[in-house]
Amino acid sequence: MYLKQVELFGFKSFADKTVLEFGPGIAAVVGPNGCGKSNLVDAVRWALGEQSVKALRGSRMEEIIFSGSETRKPLNYAEVSLTFANASPQLNIDFDEVTVSRRIYRSGESEYYLNKSLCRLKDITELFLDTGIGKELYSVVGQGRVEEIISSKPEDRREIFEEAAGILKYKLRKKEAQRRLEETRENLVRVEDLIFELQGQVEPLQEQAEIARRYRQLKQEADRLEKQLLTYRINSSRQELEKVEKALVAATEAISSFLHEGSRREEQIQELRRKQQQLMEEREKTEQQRSAVFHQLEKLEGELRVLQERESRFKEQLQENGRRVRQLEESAGRLSLAREQLQRELRDREEAAREEQKAVEGLQAGLERFENDRLLVEVEAQQERLLQVSARQEAVETSFKELSQQLERLESRRAALEKEAAELREQLAETEGRRRELQRELASAREEVEAAARAKEKAEQERAAREEELSRLSSQEQQWREEWQGVKAKLQLLREQEAGLSGYYRGVKEVLQARSSLKGIRGTVADVLAVEERYLRAVEAALGGALQYIITDTEQDARQAIDYLKKGRRGWATFLPLDTIHLSSPALDRFPEWRKTEGVIGRASELVKVEPAYRKIVDYLLGSIIICQDLESASRAARAIKYSCRVISLEGDVISPGGAIRGGSLPSRSAALPLGRRKEIEALEQEEERLNKRGLALGEQLAKARASLAGAERQLQLAGEELAKHQERAGDLQRALEGVAREEAFVGENREKNEAARAALEDEEAELVRRRQDLEQQRQDCRRERELILQELESKRDLYQQGLARKQELERELREAAVRLNSCQEQKSSLQEKIKQLDQERLRMEEEQQECRRAAQKIDEELLALAKNRDQANEKLEQQRQEAAAVMATLEAQKRELSILTAELNDLEEQERRWRSRLSRTEKRERQLALDQARLKAELEYRRQRYDELFGDSALLELEPDFDAGECERQMGILKEEMESLGEVNLGAIDELQRLQDRIGFLQEQQEDLKKGELSLHEVLAEIDREMEHHFMETFKVIEKNFQEVFQELFDGGQVFLKLSDPENLLESGIEIIAQPPGKKLQNISLLSTGEKVLTALALIFAILRYKPAPFYLLDEIESSLDDANLTRFTNYIEALSKETQFILITHRKRTMEAAHVLYGVTMPESGVSRLVSLKPKEKAS
Known part of the structure; x- marks a missing residue:
């Protein structure tokens, strides 16, 4: 691998x-x-x-x-x-x-x-x-890793050995076993706690199970009667629901048809939006294509301008070369004429020199006797020197004049180059200014693009937020509608139950229904009480059936009502005449200390609100009952009054006189009880009012959300168009900037060439100036030497004139002849030197002419190539312009199509808004119909659910045709009163007792399994530790042996050892490295030099490689x-x-x-x- x-x-x-x-x-x-x-x-x-x-x-x-x-x-x-x-x-x-x-x-x-x-x-x-x-x-080792191996703690260094020994998988297994052991211990503690807790619940359940068995016997008969009564009521509700549903079908079909039309319109809008988005994407692609075409067009135009400018420069250079060649040719002609003139003068001087030589020779023959005269010799020598100096001075003057002429010509060339440099600087400054301006405009355009992009992104986020808000509000509206329908249906059902006196005993119901014909009927006890929610369960437990006691004005009214019940066999009821009811001294008054008992809330009669006329009724029923916080405080209060009165906790636990206690887990308060039902009706009415307000608010929020979404979509469209416009402008500026950059590079190249030519000219001018300075020095030297000779001749002139008279004439003639001869010879030499200089200058001009001709030829070739490139560029430019025109035409067509599509979409969206308005009104009408249906369904569902709760999913009974619902209710009342006498019954006590016993047995089995598992995990951990120690020690020995061999190979000798820092604890012991390179003492690796540390660490890695090679090694420096x-x-x-x-x-x-x-x-x-x-x-x- x-x-x-x-x-x-x-x-x-x-x-x-x-x-x-x-x-x-x-x-x-x-x-x-x-x-x-x-x-x-x-x-x-x-x-x-x-x-x-x-x-x-x-x-x-x-x-x-x-x-x-x-x-x-x-x-x-x-x-x-x-x-x-x-x-x-x-x-x-x-x-x-x-x-x-x-x-x-x-x-x-x-x-x-x-x-x-x-x-x-x-x-x-x-x-x-x-x-x-x-x-x-x-396998992956860097300098840092090598240093870590060298300088890390011995405990950290063992990780390498553990990997080589395969210890990591054992560590993972050990960690998993330790985790499982900890979980086992926690589970064992939880199981033991559960067993202890469940065993304490067995004895109370056994007592409750006995009461539950008697209650079941009574309940079975009551359930049979209630099953018949519920069957009768379910059938009645079902018939009424069928009538309502038939009435609703027509409305539902109308709504469905209306929604179908709206769905079709929505599909049209979505299709138009899809087309709009597709067209916008196509337009964006066309915009990109337009940008690319115009970019290429700008590039070609820039290249063409560069070619034209280069062509113009080359033509100017060609003209300059032509002028220079003509100047050189004219100079060469002048030089040729001057040379011919000098040649003629040279021939004349040579002839004159021969004539003068003959004259000198004749005069010298006459003066031979004066040859030994010292003064004459010296004067003649000085005259000879004077002639030589004069000739040399004339030659120097001639060369000085020629150099001055060359410097003037160079000055003319330098002026031309300076003028060209100034023009190039102006061009460069102009292009730099244009570039900076374009850069500023491009930066501004890019900022505008970024701002437009941010605006578009913000618009997209706004649209997403509006869509999310609309979805959230729609979900809330749907949730509200379901909640509102549920509350409405339940409230309607409770109101019908209240109006129909549901839950009342038959006799009570008969009296209340006949109250218009009976005299002095005030209502039930439940009708006159007002109880806080927290005391409701305690008051219901205190009153029980007394909530249905009927209040009358007088005893006579009560007897009249009882006669009414007897005559029609309409059941029975308990009456409380206001003129006879009175409360004797309550037993509580004998024990005033009960109020000081901890947890006592007060007397039950003090915790309810009632009109003054009914206060004695409340005192009669509740004046001897104490309400406490919980069962424990109720027990303390009962002991304080010696169990003489009833004491009730807020949870409904009852301690009766004599000490009997009734309590346990009660079902949630049933709305079937009159007092609780009224409370629930009040709560549902408040909830209905809250939901109505919330529904109105949600409707307004939905309308605003839809309007906001439409505005966000329009804003997003505008932002997209704005972004495309700014991107187009930025692209145009970028292309213009690239063209200016190319022009600037061309001008810079020409400027470099100009500077090179100026530098060469300056070098040539410096050389000529140096030569002229040398000639100036020679001129000065010749003047000083000539003046010195003339002074010497002047000093000797007097002595010389004192000579022989006859010799003077000969000397004068000889001197004149000699002067003329020397003059001819010097003129001859000077003419020869001038001819030589003219030849050199002509040669230099010929070379310069050749250079100019070669440059002109090269420029001609460049012009031909530029002309060819210019023609090609013009062809490409024309093609690109045609393509640009086609793209612009496509873009304009897409814009027109997008405008038309947008107008259609806006029209459809306006139609959709009108449709939503009509739909909202129609749905509002439909909701009322749905409410009626929901109310009937809820009533039927409630009764059917009640039936299923009591009797399971069994089919409804087949009732006899002469079924008497009133008689069935009367018999049920008798059974319920008998069941109430049993007090609170825990019907699940029997099954719960059996489940509790089964649960305890199951948990005890689990306890044993967990103990065995704990022991097994301890054995597994011990075995893993043994295997880890064995593998580690075996690997350690082999690696140490390999380490010593590799160390000696890499160091050409020496020795090294691996040492366990804690040999007694192999699972945690660190590893130290003791090394002795050749020529050094045995010492810890940390004391070695850097190179020795690195080589030692590498030796350790290669030693591990020998033991267990890795597939690859990645070594970082x-x-x-x-x-x-x-x-x-x-x-x-x-x-x-x-x-x-x-x-x-x-x-x-x-x-x-x-x-x-x-x-x-x-x-x-x-x-x-x-x-x-x-x-x-x-x-x-x-």
């Missing part, structure tokens, strides 16, 4: 998709510091499950996602995939290639994939167990601190191991690169973005 491929996308500096292919052997990754090489190591560690942000050289996990650069936007996720060749196979998976991937999003969510299938981190960890591969293992000798040993060792193991090296060292079979380069051509370069073998060798 080996690492075959690493694929990165968006990981740190690797913004683009980057793939590294590896094979067996050695691969090296090189590159300059800071280019992102070590990010490859972080990527491998991260893909293998690394969770430590610090280990990945960051502060937050989101930092590994590419965060953007000056030219790139940040990415939203990063992904790394590692592909392993598994042909061996070494991984426990049936695939030849295994790909492990990890992906992270900016939200912090992380995903793992195994062969592109989603998996857990645990699956990845288990896959690489015992393979030497892992996020914290020695671990050899950087090694010297050349140690580096050679290191690379030789790796080359030997690479035959069996794959190595991937991050390195700077040349020797390591030479050992690599494959070489990758990492560069950063763009700031913050790494790029991979694969080097060929010959590139690697170089």
Whole structure:
């Protein structure tokens, strides 16, 4: 097995998709510091499950996602995939290639994939167990990891040995066993608590079960009668519901038809919106195409302008060359004429010199006797020198004049170049100004694009918020409607029950229904009481059946009502005449200390509100009853009054006179009781009022939400159009800026050429100035020498004139002849020098003419090429203009079509708003019909539910035709009074007792199982510890032996030892490294030099490799601190191991690169973005 491929996308500096292919052997990754090489190591560690942000050289996990650069936007996720060749196979998976991937999003969510299938981190960890591969293992080693191996605590260093020994899987098993042991102990404690608690509930349930059995006998007969009565009422409700449903069908069908029409219109609107969106997308594509076409058009126009400007420059240069050639030709002609003139003068001087030579020779013959005269010799010598100096001075003057003329010509050329430079500077300043202006406009346009994009995004968010708000309000409205219908139906049912006196005994109901014909009937006790909610259950328990006692004005009225019941066999009732009811001294008055008892609330009669006329009724019924907080305080109060009166808790527990206690778990208060039903009606009426207000508010909110959504959609459309407009302007400015940049580059190139020509001209001018300065010095030297000779001749002139008179004439003639001869000779030499200089100047001019002709030829070639390119550019420009016209036509057509479609959509949306208004009114009418149906259904459902609750899902009874519902109610009243005499009954006590006993038996069995499981887990933990100690010690010995061998190979000698810091505790003991390199003493690894530490750490890793080779090793500059000798040993060792193991090296060292079979380069051509370069073998060798 080996690492075959690493694929990165968006990981740190690797913004683009980057793939590294590896094979067996050695691969090296090189590159300059800071280019992102070590990010490859972080990527491998991260893909293998690394969770430590610090280990990945960051502060937050989101930092590994590419965060953007000056030219790139940040990415939203990063992904790394590692592909392993598994042909061996070494991984426990049936695939030849295994790909492990990890992906992270900016939200912090992380995903793992195994062969592109989603998996857990645990699956990845288990896959690489015992393979030497892992996020914290020695298969990935960097300088930091080597330093960690060297300087870490001995206890931390043992992790490497544990991985090599396969201890990690035992640790996982031990951790799981410890977790299960802790859960077992907690479960055992809970089971024991449950058993203790349940055993305390057995005895009270046994007493309740006996009462429940008697109650069941009475209940069965009462249920039979109630079943008949419910069957009768269900049939009546069903018939009435059928009539209402028939009336509702027509309305429902009308609504359905209306909704169908609305659905069809909604589909039309959605279709138009889809077409609108599609057309907007097409328009956006056309806009992009238009931008691209105009960008290309602008580019071609810019190129054409550049070509035209270059052509103009070349023509100007060609004209300048022509002028220069003509100037050179004219100068050459002048030079030729001057040379011919000088040649003629030279021939004349030569002839004159021969004549003068003859004259001198004749005079010299006459003066031979004066040859030995010293004064004459000196004067003649001085005269000779004077002639030579004069000739040399004349030659220097001639050369000085010619150099001055050359400097004037150079000055003319420099002025022309200066003028050209000034023009180029003006052009460059103009283009720079245009560029800065365009940059400012482009920056402003981009800000406008960003602002428009933000506005569009905000509009999209606003529309989404409005849609969400509308959906939320619609859901609330639906919920409100269901809640409102439920409350309405329940309230209607309770009102009907109240009006129909449901729940009253038959006799009470008969009297109340006949109260209009009977005299003095005030109503029941429940009618006159007002009780707070918290006291309701206690008062109901205190009054019981007395709530149905009938209040009359007088005793006579009560007797009249009783006669009414007897005559018609209409049941019985209890009456409370106001003129006879009175309360004797309550027994409570004998025990005043009961009020001081903790938990006492007060006398029951004091806790209800009643009109003054009925106060004595309340005192009669409740004056001897105490209400307490709970059963415990009720027991204290009962003992305080010596069990002489009833004491009742708020939960309804009753302590009767004499000490009997009735209590337990009561069912929720039934609305069938008159007092509770009235309370519930009042609560439902308040709830109905609240729901009505809420419904009105929801209707207004829904209308506003729909209007807001329509406005948000219009705003989004406007924002999209505004964004497209600003994007178009930004594109135009960008293209114009690119054209100016190209023009600026061309001007800059010409300016560089001008500066080069000026520099060459300055060099030539400097050389001529230097030569002229030399000639100026020669002129001054000649003047001083000539003046000196003349002074000497003047000083000797007097002595010379004192000579022989006859000799003077000869001397004068000889001197004149000699002067004339010397003058001729000097003129001859001067003419020869001038001819030579003219020849040189002519040669220089000919060379300059050739250079100008070559330049002109080159310019002609450039002009031909430019003309060809210009023609091609014109053709492309014309084609691009035609394409631009076609695109603009398409765009205009799309805009017209979009305008028409928008108008249609607005019309349909207006129709939809009117339709929704009509639908709202229609639904309002339909809701009233639905309420009637819901009320009847609720009533039927309530009665059917009541039937099912009492008798299960059995079918309704077949009633006799002469069934008497009144007689059935009377018999039920008798049975209920008998059942009430039993007090509170726990009907589930029998089954609950059996379930409790079964539960206790089951829990006792679980208790035994848990104890056995606890013992078994202790044995498993002990076995795991033994196996861990065995494997660790066996591995430790083998690695120590390998460590010593590898150490000696790498150091060419020396010795090293591994030492357990706590040999008595093998599971926790740390590992110390004691090393002795050649020539040093035995010492701890922390005392070695840096290179020795690194080489020792590498020796340890290679020792582990010998014991259990990993499929691949990724080494990050671990050899950087090694010297050349140690580096050679290191690379030789790796080359030997690479035959069996794959190595991937991050390195700077040349020797390591030479050992690599494959070489990758990492560069950063763009700031913050790494790029991979694969080097060929010959590139690697170089």
